[in-house]
Amino acid sequence: MAHLEVRNVRKSFGDTHVLKGISLDLAGGEFLVLLGPSGCGKSTLLNMIAGLDSITDGEIVIDGRVVNAVHPKNRDIAMVFQSYALYPNMTVKKNIAFGLEMRGVPADERARLIAKTSALLQIDHLLDRKPAQLSGGQRQRVAMGRALVRDPKIFLFDEPLSNLDAKLRVDMRTEIKKLHGRLGTTIVYVTHDQIEAMTLATQIAVMRGGVIEQLAPPQDVYETPANMYVGGFVGSPPMNFVPATVVDQGNGLGVRFRCAANGGDGDVVLPLADPAAAAQWKDREVVFGLRPEALTDYNEAEASIREHAHAFDCRVDVLEPTGADTLTYVELGGSTAIARVNPRRTTRPGDTMRLMADMSHASLFDPSTERRI
Amino acid sequence: MANLPAQAAADTLGARLGRVALYAALGLFALFYLMPMLVMIATSLKDVEEIRSGSLLAWPQSVSLDAWRYAWSEACIGVECTGLAPYFRNSVLMAVPAVLLSSLFGALNGYALTKWRFRGANVVFGMLLFGSFIPFQVVLLPMSQTLGFLGLASSVPGLVLVHTVYGIAFTTLFFRNYYVTLPDDLVKAATIDGAGFFTIFWRIILPLSPSIIVVTVIWQFTQIWNDFLFGASFTSGGAQPVTVALNNLVNTTTGVKLYNVDMAAAIIAALPTLLVYIVAGRYFVRGLTAGSVKG
Ligand SMILES: Nc1ncnc2c1ncn2[C@@H]1O[C@H](COP(=O)(O)OP(=O)(O)OP(=O)(O)O)[C@@H](O)[C@H]1O
Ligand SMILES: [Mg+2]
Numbered sequence: 001m002a003h004l005e006v007r008n009v010r011k012s013f014g015d016t017h018v019l020k021g022i023s024l025d026l027a028g029g030e031f032l033v034l035l036g037p038s039g040c041g042k043s044t045l046l047n048m049i050a051g052l053d054s055i056t057d058g059e060i061v062i063d064g065r066v067v068n069a070v071h072p073k074n075r076d077i078a079m080v081f082q083s084y085a086l087y088p089n090m091t092v093k094k095n096i097a098f099g100l101e102m103r104g105v106p107a108d109e110r111a112r113l114i115a116k117t118s119a120l121l122q123i124d125h126l127l128d129r130k131p132a133q134l135s136g137g138q139r140q141r142v143a144m145g146r147a148l149v150r151d152p153k154i155f156l157f158d159e160p161l162s163n164l165d166a167k168l169r170v171d172m173r174t175e176i177k178k179l180h181g182r183l184g185t186t187i188v189y190v191t192h193d194q195i196e197a198m199t200l201a202t203q204i205a206v207m208r209g210g211v212i213e214q215l216a217p218p219q220d221v222y223e224t225p226a227n228m229y230v231g232g233f234v235g236s237p238p239m240n241f242v243p244a245t246v247v248d249q250g251n252g253l254g255v256r257f258r259c260a261a262n263g264g265d266g267d268v269v270l271p272l273a274d275p276a277a278a279a280q281w282k283d284r285e286v287v288f289g290l291r292p293e294a295l296t297d298y299n300e301a302e303a304s305i306r307e308h309a310h311a312f313d314c315r316v317d318v319l320e321p322t323g324a325d326t327l328t329y330v331e332l333g334g335s336t337a338i339a340r341v342n343p344r345r346t347t348r349p350g351d352t353m354r355l356m357a358d359m360s361h362a363s364l365f366d367p368s369t370e371r372r373i
Numbered sequence: 374m375a376n377l378p379a380q381a382a383a384d385t386l387g388a389r390l391g392r393v394a395l396y397a398a399l400g401l402f403a404l405f406y407l408m409p410m411l412v413m414i415a416t417s418l419k420d421v422e423e424i425r426s427g428s429l430l431a432w433p434q435s436v437s438l439d440a441w442r443y444a445w446s447e448a449c450i451g452v453e454c455t456g457l458a459p460y461f462r463n464s465v466l467m468a469v470p471a472v473l474l475s476s477l478f479g480a481l482n483g484y485a486l487t488k489w490r491f492r493g494a495n496v497v498f499g500m501l502l503f504g505s506f507i508p509f510q511v512v513l514l515p516m517s518q519t520l521g522f523l524g525l526a527s528s529v530p531g532l533v534l535v536h537t538v539y540g541i542a543f544t545t546l547f548f549r550n551y552y553v554t555l556p557d558d559l560v561k562a563a564t565i566d567g568a569g570f571f572t573i574f575w576r577i578i579l580p581l582s583p584s585i586i587v588v589t590v591i592w593q594f595t596q597i598w599n600d601f602l603f604g605a606s607f608t609s610g611g612a613q614p615v616t617v618a619l620n621n622l623v624n625t626t627t628g629v630k631l632y633n634v635d636m637a638a639a640i641i642a643a644l645p646t647l648l649v650y651i652v653a654g655r656y657f658v659r660g661l662t663a664g665s666v667k668g
Contacts, residue, residue: 052561073567087560091579097577102567146566 001028002153007059036207086131113130240337244288258331261313289363295339298354308360417636424655440633471536473555479544504542587656
């Protein structure tokens with residue numbers, strides 16, 4: 001249960017600025033997921049927390065102690081690598097024991113800890129094998145065992161599941177989550193899989209090009225993305241972005257955008273749930289963001305209980321059945337938007353359909369800065 | 374699995390004939406290459422009389438090891454009539470430490486250059502690479518001055534030093550090229566586990582290196598054992614390696630030329646490298662191809 005602080009950390013390789021001022025404050029027991037596309041600097045940041053990479057500028061603080069100059073072995077962290085990095089020449093048992101041995105843990109204590117850890121991870125029957133004789137999932141477990149056995153203050157995971165097949169990945173994901181619940185250790189976990197991030201994290205840091213775009217609990221990242229990048233990166237399918245204008249609507253404000261329906265082209269105005277926040281934007285262009293599940297088929301019963309649900313007509317372009325929902329492509333304000341529609345209530349492409357937007361989940365963005373309004 | 378189709382094909386008559394022809398050709402080539410060796414062995418087992426009267430290719434009528442014994446312990450090398458034995462010992466005392474030291478340094482260099490990329494590592498590697506292209510002749514003079522300065526002139530330890538230094542360029546190249554294929558994450562994981570530079574080297578990197586060690590040791594042993602130039606340039610008299618002694622033995626025999634002794638001496642001088650190939654040859658091939666396949 002360690003408190004991890006990253007203070008304005010930068011990393012440059014010559015003229016390449018890989019991290020451009022990263023700050024984090026992670027309370028003990030949190031599960032932080034670093035989420036971002038390939039090359040955004042996630043592994044670099046993790047390596048710096050581990051002490052494997054030097055810090056160009058800034059501070060890394062564990063439990064109030066600046067560890068910039070502290071050797072990795074003295075930071076009391078453990079790391080699980082994407083490649084697992086098991087020592088090929090050692091048996092599973094020796095792999096797990098290596099870190100303990102290096103720390104001078106006596107043999108009988110080592111044996112006890114190995115037994116405990118291997119039982120926890122269900123790898124007791126593999127202890128005498130070499131890594132080459134293990135399946136991908138088993139190697140993954142051994143790599144976790146090597147980290148767990150030392151009972152470190154902080155766990156660092158660098159895309160630990162990305163080499164596993166889809167089913168195993170889901171299983172291991174659940175297991176890691178359980179493990180975290182049980183041990184309560186602070187975890188920093190790197191992934192570019194946003195589902196993994198949503199399911200595991202207590203905090204998500206969405207990264208792009210060496211900066212953190214948003215640091216918040218998963219549900220906040222999902223519902224109130226700090227900018228269009230985050231809204232587009234998190235969620236599958238991503239958030240819809242509709243170019244729109246803020247206009248007067250009744251005694252509040254609404255967003256107006258064009259939409260083809262019933263053989264013609266018309267304006268749709270949807271009232272904003274929180275007009276006060278958009279007051280300064282009256283008569284100006286904005287980007288109106290709406291998650292696909294907030295854009296559904298019209299349902300009278302639901303429309304009546306949801307205060308901010310508003311219906312409008314729109315022509316359907318493409319249908320993509322996924323089983324649970326049918327993804328329905330429509331054109332709003334000149335850009336493509338996706339609605340999650342009940343498969344029993346779809347129409348044919350080209351027909352007009354009555355949709356319902358839940359405006360309590362709407363986001364507005366500044367079109368020039370792409371920031372949330 | 375791969376040769377199953379070939380075996381099936383061998384069942385047809387044409388294919389069988391093809392096979393016979395193939396083996397015949399291979400046998401012929403093998404004979405062609407082995408001929409000099411056979412002639413050497415045969416000659417070394419004959420006595421002088423038989424060599425003079427008989428054909429070069431004929432098998433000895435009475436096998437005798439006298440020439441071997443003479444070459445080993447009695448033949449005159451220069452003015453000393455001690456046989457090859459003391460010089461053979463010199464070669465062993467030179468080659469074994471030089472091979473071990475140059476391989477060990479090569480492994481350490483390769484490990485440091487690939488897994489602890491310090492500032493300027495590429496420059497260091499470039500210079501080492503350059504070092505392996507420097508012709509022997511260029512280093513003769515400065516090296517002999519250095520040996521004189523160190524008080525190692527004309528001594529076996531001097532040769533050990535020369536071969537170790539000169540070999541490091543090659544051994545480093547071998548080990549570096551092998552170690553770049555080992556994942557860096559191993560070193561990172563071990564660092565976090567608490568192991569330092571040398572612990573990682575001994576406990577993790579070296580145990581993963583047998584194939585490249587064999588390649589390097591064979592290469593170095595062959596180079597060092599067969600070296601003539603350094604031996605001839607930096608030593609004289611009792612400190613000479615067996616290659617130089619062999620040359621002197623062949624050249625100083627006065628009177629009747631003892632071809633049987635020359636041949637026996639030549640085989641004795643070549644025996645250790647042959648032996649190394651026979652013992653470790655298959656690891657050599659395996660080691661050369663290691664790294665090209667993921668394993
Ligand atoms: N030694 C280096 N020298 C120069 N640039 C580097 C070096 N190491 C990493 N980089 C650059 O830093 C950036 C971030 O790399 P990093 O490995 O942290 O990305 P990542 O977010 O982990 O990506 P991935 O999801 O693919 O693992 C990349 O653009 C990479 O090219
Ligand atoms: Mg990475």
